[in-house]
Amino acid sequence: xxxxxxxxxxxxxxxxxxxxxxxxxxxxxxxxxxxxxxxxxxxxxxxxxxxxxxxxxxxxxxxxxxxxxxxxxxxxxxxxxxxxxxxxxxxxxxxxxxxxxxxxxxxxxxxxxxxxxxxxxxxxxxxxxxxxxxxxxxxxxxxxxxxxxxxxxxxxxxxxxxxxxxxxxxxxxxxxxxxxxxxxxxxxxxxxxxxxxxxxxxxxxxxxxxxxxxxxxxxxxxxxxxxxxxxxxxxxxxxxxxxxxxxxxxxxxxxxxxxxxxxxxxxxxxxxxxxxxxxxxxxxxxxxxxxxxxxxxxxxxxxxxxxxxxxxxxxxxxxxxxxxxxxxxxxxxxxxxxxxxxxxxxxxxxxxxxxxxxxxxxxxxxxxxxxxxxxxxxxxx
Ligand SMILES: Cc1cc2nc3c(=O)[nH]c(=O)nc-3n(C[C@H](O)[C@H](O)[C@H](O)COP(=O)(O)OP(=O)(O)OC[C@H]3O[C@@H](n4cnc5c(N)ncnc54)[C@H](O)[C@@H]3O)c2cc1C
Numbered sequence: 001x002x003x004x005x006x007x008x009x010x011x012x013x014x015x016x017x018x019x020x021x022x023x024x025x026x027x028x029x030x031x032x033x034x035x036x037x038x039x040x041x042x043x044x045x046x047x048x049x050x051x052x053x054x055x056x057x058x059x060x061x062x063x064x065x066x067x068x069x070x071x072x073x074x075x076x077x078x079x080x081x082x083x084x085x086x087x088x089x090x091x092x093x094x095x096x097x098x099x100x101x102x103x104x105x106x107x108x109x110x111x112x113x114x115x116x117x118x119x120x121x122x123x124x125x126x127x128x129x130x131x132x133x134x135x136x137x138x139x140x141x142x143x144x145x146x147x148x149x150x151x152x153x154x155x156x157x158x159x160x161x162x163x164x165x166x167x168x169x170x171x172x173x174x175x176x177x178x179x180x181x182x183x184x185x186x187x188x189x190x191x192x193x194x195x196x197x198x199x200x201x202x203x204x205x206x207x208x209x210x211x212x213x214x215x216x217x218x219x220x221x222x223x224x225x226x227x228x229x230x231x232x233x234x235x236x237x238x239x240x241x242x243x244x245x246x247x248x249x250x251x252x253x254x255x256x257x258x259x260x261x262x263x264x265x266x267x268x269x270x271x272x273x274x275x276x277x278x279x280x281x282x283x284x285x286x287x288x289x290x291x292x293x294x295x296x297x298x299x300x301x302x303x304x305x306x307x308x309x310x311x312x313x314x315x316x317x318x319x320x321x322x323x324x325x326x327x328x329x330x331x332x333x334x335x336x337x338x339x340x341x342x343x344x345x346x347x348x349x350x351x352x353x354x355x356x357x358x359x360x361x362x363x364x365x366x367x368x369x370x371x372x373x374x375x376x377x378x379x380x381x
Pocket of ligand 1: 363
């Protein structure tokens, strides 16, 4: 694997870095404080090509490889992890499901709007009673004349109240368990589809997270995404790729935390010295820098394996497990380096810690990643 980014990757990274410095970092704390979803940023993200990263160019996307996607999400998350999670979930869950499992007419119908950022995507798998054990979902889809009737409720859905396109996983044959689940596209405005409660969160507070309710929602068979009863198998493939993207996001939070800690260590004076002169502080910074590099390398390895058509699932789980932990640890370290100020909302490091914690839970908890890694080890004994 060549660890050097090519000229196009560098140009995209620099464009996102500039955009983040100008338009994201100055606003991130206010969006978090107000728990406000910054809808006005979506067309800007679309112009930058960030809303169609997973969509091929013929459908209006930028069709990026996963190494580049990880690099760009790191840049965006360095400024605001919430905004990066919006971009990540839109791309790696909703857009990816359409791209990898949609038929030609579905791709033509839905991808251009999603890639432009004019339409936002939500991906609805989790329910109040089923998260890690996602196949135990209760939302059901029954055949009706010409289509399907969906009933159920989804939980923790990112873009739950602001999306235009909802990909919904529903049970089509409960007796078959995970082999009886099918995915459907439900456009906003379909009678019976509504956003439920807005969920108040510890971090990622400017993402839009809600319940999604489906009451006698009727969709035509042309809105079925993938084969009947094959939705869960497709979902696992979507989550495999999503882990690479969320790892990039976690690395971005960790990097932001380290940069803040380094800056502060050079400025804060105690006992007549900048605190960066003290070995105790230096070691914290050095450990974090080493761990962040390791997390990025794991992320890029998983992305490179994916992009070169090799098995990448266990490596994606390793990247997600490790980079989520590194993000939490780096943010916690930064709070320590900033002392009392780190604990205040005058500095961003407390937000980094709240945001980073999601990386250990969303799109498969740390325990689920360990389960997947161990399964791989035991299967290849
Ligand atoms: C901010 C946010 C955004 C999200 N966005 C989306 C979204 O857009 N779409 C969507 O579908 N979902 C979304 N989710 C849901 C998320 O994927 C789930 O919360 C996550 O998968 C965990 O499921 P759970 O919350 O039901 O926890 P549970 O599955 O109930 O887990 C509780 C605890 O038990 C542990 N556990 C469970 N099973 C095992 C096991 N077999 N072995 C060991 N430990 C185990 C877990 O690791 C965890 O520690 C989001 C969640 C959050 C918080």
